[in-house]
Amino acid sequence: MPAVQDQVAPPMRLEAHDAPYHIGAVTLRVRDLAKLTAFYRDAIGLKLLREGPGLAELGAGTTVLVRLKAGAAEPASAAGLFHLAIQLPSRRDLADWLRHAAGAGIRLEGASDHLVSEALYLSDPEGNGIEIYRDRKRSEWPRRPDGGIAMATERLDLDRLIAEARAGRYGGMPDGTGMGHIHLRVGDTAAAEAFYRDLLGFELMVRYPGASFLASGGYHHHIAGNIWGSRGAGRRGAGEAGLDSFEVVARDAEDFSAMRERILAAGGDETDGTPSVADPWGNRLVLAG
Template sequence: MLATAEPATPALLEAHDAPFHIGAVTLRVADLPRLNAFYRDAIGLALIRESPEQAELGIDGKALVRLQAGATRPTAATGLFHLAILLPSRQALANWLRHAATTGLRLEGASDHLVSEALYLSDPEGNGIEIYRDRKRSDWPRRPDGGIAMATERLDLDRLLSDAGTAPYAGMPAGTAMGHIHLRVGDTAEAETFYRDLLGFDLMVRYPGASFLASGGYHHHIAGNIWGSRGAGARQPGEAGLESFEIVARDEADFAAMRERILAAGGRDAQDGPSIADPWNNRLVLVS
């Protein structure tokens, strides 16, 4: 099912041509200079701004990852499973893989999910990262009931590398975006109640122990699993790991509708936007 390289625009439209998509992810970290260098040099994001207390990295001046200093030791198994950076083409993914191989960056997994191809690793403080590219939506396989079919199959890394260019790696390309966020939760049914029933995301796929939800027919913008966190409780403010993530509204009407859902579910209007935390204190912020 492996495809040839695709142009930048279609891949991003799959994740972002929806009423809501994922924006910047904020991490609370213990060693800000080390994590800043990692996301810049190893991952390939550009430094947008920094101070002694925080750093902001992204593409074309748009933040994808924000790092905040002052993390305390985690007390709960819930939180971030991985943030997922979406590249605009298969060649861009191949170029990043070549960069990782050349610099000795250790991968933790490589999977063909039928709808996407993904590489997995962790940053120096254990925050999971997925770097992936989408197949065209018209090529996504379907279940007999018409729903999206996803799987976890081996990704042929040699074949992927054959699509890499020869130019020196210059960082992630224009068009790179945050594609989705995957959370560790204590209960998938409770996660579905929160993200589907309260916030209005659609349940797209269930894996054993994981639920995948999305807006606008995407394969998933938000996922939650219990693979290492079944029954775990909420995280405490300031703990290392996920501080918050953005949900980006497509237009004013979508923003107003989600804001109403957030406030009805017990959220509040905060300085950075309407905000609410799920049952495990994973906080989301609505932006436009």
């Protein structure tokens, strides 16, 4: 009889991607391309998928999650990226990454249980914020009395988490890893809601003091904006260090068309068939399908 081949289960679909729109690749403008490329490869655990003059693309599997572009101008303004958030498929994957970080001496800046997710926080060598997290299942997300999603910031027990890690050498972020959300520094949360909710159609999910969380398809948040260090900030300058753009990925052709219309109505443009628009602070959203 022929040998029976082991069946490898496909990666579990991320909660963040179970929506009409989700966040795709985040592009950063950087000052030291070689240093940042090495950081996202060796410290974060992404694969270097493509590189060329002034550009590096890193991701998981064949999916690009972070693009690095050389030639950033200084100084960076108050608005821009608060953090990009890489979502791992499971709690064990998060534990594996934490074990890798501890062994490599990677300094964490925070660790939180948000009730809907568990998250680790750090920054890259040029100060771009990074969240690495895993979601609980939607059926486990707590709800407020009005039916909305309840979120909080509680202490994450790192000892319990790391105890779930697998032994052996860290092999990098697994297939199925994706960009979960993007968190922006804005000048005004009401203006952020007016742009991302009223013009682009994202749902307002949660308000924190000084922050608004918006999403597609009932997710806890795909896009957030806060004024914790940027209240009253104006528009970013051309070529600033930090966030260059982020992708919003449409689920299908109908969703792509609907968002394209919203982007153009919001004052965006379309170059080579790619619709894009900048928010009031110059943070650029690019539609992908």
